[in-house]
Amino acid sequence: MIKAGIIGATGYAGGELVRILLGHKNVKIEWFGSRSYVGEKYASIYRNMFELIEEECLDDNIAELAERVDVIFTATPQGYLASLLNEDILHKVKVVDLSADYRIKDVSVYEKWYQIAHKSPQFIKEAVYGLCEINREQIKKARLVANPGCYTTCSILTAYPLVKEGLIDANSLIIDAKSGTSGAGRGAKAPNLFCEVNENMKAYGVASHRHTPEIEEQLSYAAGENVRISFTPHLVPMNRGILVTGYALAKEGLTDQKVRDVYEAYYGKEKFIRLLEQGVCPETKWVESSNYVDIGFQIDERTQRIIIMGALDNLVKGAAGQAVQNMNLLFGEKESEGLEFVPVFP
Amino acid sequence: MIKAGIIGATGYAGGELVRILLGHKNVKIEWFGSRSYVGEKYASIYRNMFELIEEECLDDNIAELAERVDVIFTATPQGYLASLLNEDILHKVKVVDLSADYRIKDVSVYEKWYQIAHKSPQFIKEAVYGLCEINREQIKKARLVANPGCYTTCSILTAYPLVKEGLIDANSLIIDAKSGTSGAGRGAKAPNLFCEVNENMKAYGVASHRHTPEIEEQLSYAAGENVRISFTPHLVPMNRGILVTGYALAKEGLTDQKVRDVYEAYYGKEKFIRLLEQGVCPETKWVESSNYVDIGFQIDERTQRIIIMGALDNLVKGAAGQAVQNMNLLFGEKESEGLEFVPVFP
Amino acid sequence: MIKAGIIGATGYAGGELVRILLGHKNVKIEWFGSRSYVGEKYASIYRNMFELIEEECLDDNIAELAERVDVIFTATPQGYLASLLNEDILHKVKVVDLSADYRIKDVSVYEKWYQIAHKSPQFIKEAVYGLCEINREQIKKARLVANPGCYTTCSILTAYPLVKEGLIDANSLIIDAKSGTSGAGRGAKAPNLFCEVNENMKAYGVASHRHTPEIEEQLSYAAGENVRISFTPHLVPMNRGILVTGYALAKEGLTDQKVRDVYEAYYGKEKFIRLLEQGVCPETKWVESSNYVDIGFQIDERTQRIIIMGALDNLVKGAAGQAVQNMNLLFGEKESEGLEFVPVFP
């Protein structure tokens, strides 16, 4: 039995992690960490867990946690884990970090986009970027996994094979992303109130969103050169789901079949990536509450562009589901254990 | 392995049945029946099932189906199963009927409320009303289970112990029910269009909804006398969920503790019924996509009334989940097998 | 030109007041009061007003305000106006109070339900309860109008004629009310976040909501005796709209025609009250962003009950619209001036 501790268990990603781990046959959650709710019953915060969890929320104490569990999940604000992590902890437990602290290899890029100083840059190098379908083998051997962001998981998985195989001009890539509101977190801010989000749509973080360098870094590895993209997130009046629409210049003569072949070569055996039939566009509802990423594409011969589309559930494959997938890899569990949810529709 | 056939597999209840059975370790779906989509791939109708189901939809052929499967689920319009059922079928397979055809024992009541003639009244008597928590032992021995309606499951389970124990005046009971829109089905009708339902709320079927006599019949058994109630359903702009608010005159001197004790006596050991803590009101979101019913109550001393509240997911405990729970009872499976979903939030 | 000042102009009711007054041909808003946003441009809070309002928000200074305007609207928390009002102010300006401070004549009832001491009970008696269709003549002569609450406007207008004419047993009345989320205000609280409200429904304030005594008081006047009712509000995932479903024992032999005749007698000439055709149930969407109240009813002969239903927009007829209607009466304007919105659909 893997003993798991969660720091930040009462945010939406933390709550989703709890939901998923409850159904994992080899995991027991030992620590429901939530600084805001210390001493309150976890199930009084998330009543969906009523009668399923009796434990109370505990304060954050990573040192004690490291003694008691096998894996720590941190679903915490940027900079938090970086300020606490040390060799001793990594010596004792595996860490899956859902924040951005160890995702970006170039610390100056991190510090510029996140506007904070990185407190433990010495661990950045060893951290493995936890995109399971891309970095599976490295993850298996890691101590510290940097779990990718929601927008980034969707964007990278959708574009990666085409960039890697040179089917598109990576620097021409424009990603227009749309996200459900759970991505904004559970903080009580006026812009996230029901009446402000409902019946509304807007872009935000235009030309400045922090997931941009994360996408660029991974696509740069794929391209073998520095890649610069445009990334624009939008807020959508729905709870869950990310839809990514990507636009790129296609290599001359690119055909549907060629694109399909490349996607198949990369993802044909991937359980959690589904390449849709020709002409079918992904819909966020078809992957809701599951760990799937659905991918579709359309070549536009008029403009020599290819439009690529990806959809996932931001709290599952975009956060907690992928974190569990990483944990499974770390501990030699079946990769899909606890994650075989059939998407819920409607 | 239980072989299951579904007639009406492409409605919302049918789709949910498929979702649930896919996760049941001892069931294989042998027949995806859908008259409207014969020959089309099931996963092209419900793309959430893409790569999970390869089968095509088959026409309705209950005779052939009875040869091939162990259990038939009918998620069909009123009168459909009644027009087809015969002794031969019941001799060969178990039938779980999600329509209302065998729910009401008095055929004249059925014919009056549903405005159709019942074609096989001879099976009404043996049909067991499939409210598992109330009729568990009879269900185990049944050939034909009349799976309760969504509003009725919520209404009856919420009121039953109080009526049975005489804590409330059953004839004073008024049930104001609110339902998500999946309860209206997948038929392409203008009133169910997004723009007609969204940002809107209304009552419908006032003083005439067909679930009324079903609730009355079951509460009459509990009361030991004929009970008449008011029942008003409302349409809510959400996909799933039923919330029932019931009002009844309380027996003099009724206390919170007495009410709790009675609920505990009836449901304390029931996995799928959760009696909330004092002062907590059920929310549909806390049970979403799960098989739970959450119950709460409040005594109003000013008016001598008790307000009882229940919440469930209309497609799970209110339809497909309860159908699977019934199937589990019929076949000696663990009652909760395939149904241990943690509710999804948010 | 009527000069108007608003205290609490950045709440949802305040914002709606601004929207409505902008279209009123004889009003100029002189004071956009908002303690939280002093010095910020009003249109930077409510960007729908961009280029329509250049003014900045001002601090609350009721004394100065009384010098500068003809009418003050207070869309403020309970107790606020009561703590400030004095004879000097009322001598200088008319006041329309959207809070509950002067709605309830019995100060002990107010203090019990609101759990605060009333600081200026001396004005309660003269305050006129601003339900225009009921108290039109008194309003015209008032200095201080207690603008009714949203639930109460809908509940009282729906039930009033039947209670007044003795067609129903007022003490049997149960009101099950459903409200859009703007009724919860613009405060940044976790339960009002999009992800907590969306796809969810719940009751709240069961047997304890503060609008209960307000409804009871007005219906008691109608009945000519003390009336006690049950009132249960529910939160619905939509921005605007209140739907009230009322249940009461009908006088023996009550007919549809009799009920219609009574409603017609009371409301036949009322511009803002629409009695729907027989069998039609009100929908909140049909009155959205307008000042209408739509009323429907159904007699249930099985239970001897009548179900009455009313719908309005909580921010218009349930708050700001009614406040402007009251202002029009106070200043001899056409009662519907500025309020002739056609409901927006969809």
Added chain:
Amino acid sequence: MIKAGIIGATGYAGGELVRILLGHKNVKIEWFGSRSYVGEKYASIYRNMFELIEEECLDDNIAELAERVDVIFTATPQGYLASLLNEDILHKVKVVDLSADYRIKDVSVYEKWYQIAHKSPQFIKEAVYGLCEINREQIKKARLVANPGCYTTCSILTAYPLVKEGLIDANSLIIDAKSGTSGAGRGAKAPNLFCEVNENMKAYGVASHRHTPEIEEQLSYAAGENVRISFTPHLVPMNRGILVTGYALAKEGLTDQKVRDVYEAYYGKEKFIRLLEQGVCPETKWVESSNYVDIGFQIDERTQRIIIMGALDNLVKGAAGQAVQNMNLLFGEKESEGLEFVPVFP
């Protein structure tokens, strides 16, 4: 008094036209045309109009209509007006066509994208493309106005000044558009059901949507050369609103100030176009149920691109509101008459 007739009065655009014209002080609607509802009261289809409209729906008879009214609005399927229009009609009345029949000057382009033969190409040349802010003077003199589409109005108005002044490379323009569901019309189709749209998002018509050539034609006029763009529409779970996010290569050295200056030069005096403050992104809610278009932009120096954003209400400025604005121009009314709605929020 302008006498108006509407063909297609019961679609969502038709309904919105009725709502707007009811508030126009110099218009009387003489003909509520709706083939599907002939003989039914208009207000029984759109109950928001209850007590506001007593008329019944009439069949389509454009010849008779031409005798009786001054202006005909056609909110009809593609090809309908083209099949009926003749010189006699245009001799008698002004026609504002909300369909695409006369928007595209090159009939072969129309026939290719719409897959129907154009029945009256002889009128294409004289038809004026009714984008008021661009073609104001020609509209005033027109007999036949081709009212622009919703996506196109938003896309063109947002991009036009920058293309015209050569600040961007028009052929690099990619428009990612998001629309509320009323844009899909009131037809009873399964994909538009509440449960299919709600909590969901998808692209559709990728590389093939019919508004593409309409945008290209207008931007080609602006650019003075043939322009080819990418245009991808998306369906969003909200009733109203279009948000357009455009991406284009910026001329070297382009500055915020330069962009603002150009927008100001074109739109500074336009009542219905609002250029937002620097850094503010348009939100559909801020223009809801009004005739405004809100525009914002952001230069991304990293990628040399500019991101332009526009928002409007698809049923108002994107359909009925613009149609009325055109009518006002045709008849010498004040251009904003009947259209001075303050956007409704929330």
